[in-house]
Amino acid sequence: MKALTWQGKRSVAVTEVPDPELREPTDAIVRITSTAICGSDLHLYEVLAPYLAKGDVLGHEPMGIVEQVGSAVTDLAVGDRVVVPFQISCGHCFMCERGLQTQCETTQVREKGMGAALFGYTSLYGSVPGGQAEYLRVPHADYGPIKVGKELPDERYLFLSDIVPTAWQAVQYAAVDEGGTLAVLGLGPVGQFAARIGRHLGHRVIAVEPVAERRAMAERYGVETVEGTGDVVDELLQRTDGRGPDAVVDAVGMEAHGGGGSAVAKAAQTAVGLLPDKLAQKAMETAGVDRLTAVETAIRAVRRGGTVSLSGVYGGEADPLPLLTMFDKQIQFRMGQCNVKRWVDDLLPLVEDPADPLGVMDLTTHRLPLDDAPEGYAAFQEKRDGCIKVVLQP
Template sequence: MKALTWHGKRDVRVETVPDPEIREPTDAIIRVTTSGICGSDLHLYEVLGSFIDPGDVLGHEPMGVVEEVGAEVTHIKPGDRVVVPFNISCGHCFMCDQGLQSQCETTQVRDKGKGAALLGYTKLYGQVPGGQAEYLRVPQAHYGPIPVPEGPPDERFVYLSDVLPTAWQAVSYADIPAGGSVAVFGLGPIGQMCCRVARHLGAQQVIGVDLVPERLALAAKYGVTPVDLNEPAGTVDTIRQLTDGRGPDSVIDAVGMEAHGSPVGKIAQDLTGFLPKPVAAKMTEKAGIDRMAALLTAIETVRRGGTISLSGVYGGMVDPMPMMELFDKQIQLRMGQANVRRWIDDILPLVTGDDDPLGTEDFATHQVPLDDAPRAYEMFQKKQNGAIKVLLRP
């Protein structure tokens, strides 16, 4: 089959790899019909290469049609249309019972000290082949795959794999009071959907912060107050003026480890890329530094007694944190990988109805063949051609 494989920094290639096969009675094989490119994929494309090997198959936002199931998979069958969560979780361990599927004890990558295995995402999370491919082996398929109805296009449902539950969790963790305010830093796919979910769930004021005009304009179409990161007045002052001088009740950081405006962190990440892979991996695990401009601005911006929710991925181990400010402002901080299956019952009615309240059908700015994936990665990373969300079609 054809699949998108990693070969180095900014070097991904469509190659022929072996077809996946059933290995465990809880496996399934799906024929992928659509797979998204995630902002987290760009971390592999840029700064996390020390944890991935040449030839590894990328992608963790797939959906498709079931081709084959193992003996213990009974809730789906060949021919069913399904979305596959990026978490690989069993559904019956202690952590899954708590709604913490991203910490599943059955698939935890214990030798790396990490949580549940993920599709297409490095040795730290199990090095499981991903879904930017023609076919995908789905472990723990007795629980993970989400059946969806025939009829509506893939773009109505594919975001159940990651974007929608990640945004829903980010808004839930932000603890926005009824009729309250939230600022969302970063208007990529997750940030855009955070804004829409926050409005859907009752936030009175949603402020979106970015520096890309197309992203700011798209957010504004959905009732979001856009704030350009490059405004002369300064982001923090601008947002305070919009929120009675206090700052918003909640802030969602949807940027993560590669934020603009963090020159020291960027230099550290770039220098790590020149080290031998084993050394670079150890450095990142023990002394990694994130580009923290978005998080530091979030801490400065949120009102006293407010909440910050992190959905952007961070991986640093020696990141400096302004503990005095966090303590003095009495800030609550929540974060973590999305627990996909925890939120599906809340979200599924919104994408199966007729009104599409979250705007999923026109969310993708680009839909390209799998063969064009290398160019699509470059376009997405460089924010070219108005790229906000890119879907691949095998």
């Protein structure tokens, strides 16, 4: 089959790889009909190369049609249409029963000290072949896949695989009181949905984003926007009676652009990228390699006693954070990979609503065949041609 494979830093290619096969009685094989490029895929493209091997199949936002099921799978049948969440979870362990599917004790990658295995996302998360491919083997298919109807187009459902529940969890973790103000840093796909969800839940939302077309998209949903080229913290304070927003969602993560600290981290990322993989992995585990502009902005901007909700991905183990400020301001932090299945019952009615309140049909800017995936990665990474979200069709 054809699949999008990692070849090196800023290098991906569509190649022929072996078709997936059933390995366990709880497996299923899904023929992919749509699959998206996620913002966190760009971290693989740019920063997390030490944890990848040439030929790894990428992608963790897929949906499609069930082609085969293992003997222990009773809730799926051949022909079912499903969305596949990005994490692999069993549904019955201690963590899954508590709605913490990204900490699933059955699929935890213990040799790396990490949580649940993820599709297409490095050796840190199990080196599981991903969904930017014609077919996908889905472990624990007796629990993970989300069955959906056959009448609505793929894009009504596709983003349930990751970015809609990720944004929903980010806003839930932000815990903004009725009538409160939520700031969102970054209006990529997750930031767009976080801002829209905040408005849907009745909050005032102020989003920070330097790219004009991304601000314009958010403004269609009643989101106030800040260009972010000046003093962002001062602007947010001015708009909130000098206190700051009640909560801030950081939807940017490790590759945030900004001032001097960001430049130092960029240099660290570049230096790490030149090391052999084993040395680079050790450096990432013992040095501060993330660009922390976004999270530092969130800490400075949020009101005292407020909440910072991190949905952007960070990869360094020794990143310096301003603990004095965090402690003095009595800031609460919530963060982590999204527990997709925890939020499905809340979100499925919203994505199926004819009114499309979250605008799931108003996000994709580029629809490409799988063969053109390398161009999709480049356009998304460079934010060119108005690229906000890329959907691939195998």
